[in-house]
Amino acid sequence: MSRDERRRVVVTGIGAVTPLANDAPGTWKALACGRSGVRTISTFDASTFPVRIAGQVTGFDVTSAVPERRHRRYLSRGAGYGVAAAVEALAQAGPLTGTDPYRRGVSVGGTVGRVELQQLADMSWLLESTGHSKIFRQSPAEVLERDQNVGPAVMADIGDCRGPFVSVSTACAGAAHALGEAYLRIQDGDADMMLAGGYDALTTWMDVLGFALLGALTQDSPDEPDRACKPFDARRNGFVLGEGAVIAVLEEREHAIARGATVLGEISGYASSLNAYRITDSPPDGGGAITAMRDALADADLRPDDVDYVVAHGTGTPGNDASETVAITEVFGPWAHRLSVSSPKSMAGHLTSAAAGLNLIAALGALGEQLVPPTINLDRPDPALTLDYVPNVARARPVRAVLVNAFAFGGTNACFVVTGPGPRPGQETPR
Template identity: 80%
Template sequence: MSAATRRRVVVTGIGAVTPLGNDAPQTWTSLLAGRSGVREITTFDASTFPVRIAGQVTGFDVKAAIPDRRHRRYLSRGAGYGVAAAVEALQQAGALAGTDPYRRGVSVGGTVGRVGLQELADMSWQLESTGHASIYRQSPAEVLTRDQNVAPAVIAEIGDLRGPFIAVSTACAGSAHAIGEAYRRIEEGDADLMLAGGHDALTTWMDVLGFALLGALTTDDADQPGRACKPFDARRNGFVLGEGAVMAVLEEREHALARNAPILAELAGYASSLNAYRITDSPPDGGGAISAMRDAVAASGVGPDGVDYIVAHGTGTPGNDASETVAIKEVFGAHAYDLLVSSPKSMAGHLTSAAAGLNLLAALGAIEHGVVPPTINLAQPDPKLDLDYVPGAARRRDVRAVLVNAFAFGGTNACFVVTAHTRSD
């Protein structure tokens, strides 16, 4: 699509339920203050586990956030966060009365549901005790709770969103792909408004044990959880699992102006790629992250030198942080040293499918308030990682354009550019 015919996309609402707060303003305040939401795990007894900490949501009341019992009946823990964040985003975006519901859609990233280990154990016991395979019966409610489509379906019902319906599961890039594909639907004319983001809650004993056995999680600072996640630090040795949801309302610019919606920023470019390298490791040469970043910046029209801030994927694993730094230098050249780069995961942990949504929230806050959230726990710089990662404390900066990065298990990459919006554009 040519620049002349391209439809512009703006952000008119944002909602969040994260380890840093149960709404978007609380989450932003915690990000700005460098306040950690990593704490001892409470979703199960982790006392005998090699990893006993996670970024966990606290004080969240699903009944208060989603009053209608019908809407929360089949929601999993993570899906509850997602619906609550969506309601907040829709409320900020304002009344949609008079707009066409068939031009409004939903695009959500989340982990595909699966049978829990306890259920597998029950199946195994039944097989051994009966001596033959038999059907393990489950109620429809149990099956629906694990269905990835339930949260976006509930969101669609609440918002009367009858247009495009997208549910993606691309691990740690899930919300980036969901936001990017929603952006494309609006840009190409398939929708005027899309509710987009991600949710996840991989704080179960199966998920923690699985990631721990992979060697992906840090075992440091179990007695001081807030210090555990150390992106870009020389001592980094793994990430911290988190949970939560961030949802945004994306809207065609003229559509938003016509209904006098609050415009928070503009989504100006999106691109994705695949490393085709290894399932769990980032390529040392930057791999497909380079093309995703470069293409997103090119699509935005701001140019590499026009980007002020990068919200990094920044997990705290040795390979990811090194690979991302190499990619940034390759894409931005000498300008890489003028950029500010920071990682919200240092405070919230890794929200997996919701991680890029949190990065979007950081980008919006930086543009609105002219201040970049820090990377906390960066006390011992790695000489090979020599960019400005905003260590320790937030930094004042006039931010006009932000690149959001998301890189996932399986080697999938998704990046998008967020820019300041002015009504005179």
């Protein structure tokens, strides 16, 4: 099937709960202004930890964001963010009256639920102090709160989505895979509309300590949290953990137009790959990221010089930033040095399973306002990294197409292309 014969997939709504704001417009405004949401950890006492900062959501009230008690009853903290973002996205997408609920689905990335380390410590204390050997009992509610499918199921209920259901857990590429799977379901005709994105809330003492012990988190700037995350800077030495959710409404273009929805942008291509290298490290030669980027561009039927902006995975770890730079340079060739490349993680921290959703907000904002958000804290450029990373201040420039990158532990890569609501680049005039 040719590109012109395939069903086109557009974005008609987007919602967010992030360290930058508790809605999508506020999140984009913060990105465009270069404002950081990294702060001292408040979810637990981190005063004795080697890392005491994170990108944290503040001022969020799940009761207000998710009004019906039955919808929030079993939500974890992260799932609460996700459902709130879905409510916002559906409201922006507009009334679904007259549409078929069996043609609406859900595709969400999130972390697999597990017992909190504090609960394990409590179990251990009980056994050691009392000799109690019976099974440590938990309520059904506690079990449901750890189930990664509860949040997406609530989203499905709110949106009356009775079609395809996809729940993925691919760590930092989760939202990208979820958006890509939703794109494929619509493109292949299995659905007309999908709620898609990701959520996560790993600012727990187990996760912060675990990532710190891996050496993945920066220990810089505990007293100046907003200065800590430094993607592509010569001083970079680790990422800042974040939390939040971004959920979008993806829809078949003609279906959206028929019901009078506003088209925010188009998902024009998607691809994924594996590095088969190491569990935590990015391959120095760019590895599978090159494959995913090239295949996403090919799926969108775009040339490298059709793209003006790459929303980088850009974690701030030495290896990831170097590997991603090599991959972008390989894929785009001479055009790589005419691209703008920036990392929203410099402002929000790493939202893990929701990270690519934040990158989607950056892509849509760049296309809508012809403005590329910056990479903040980039004060000492690494001479080995030679691309334009938009240091510290947003830049006005023409943006026709955006490539979004998402790379994760385990070596999994997912990339997608976002274009504006009008003709795709290269279709305005014959090639």
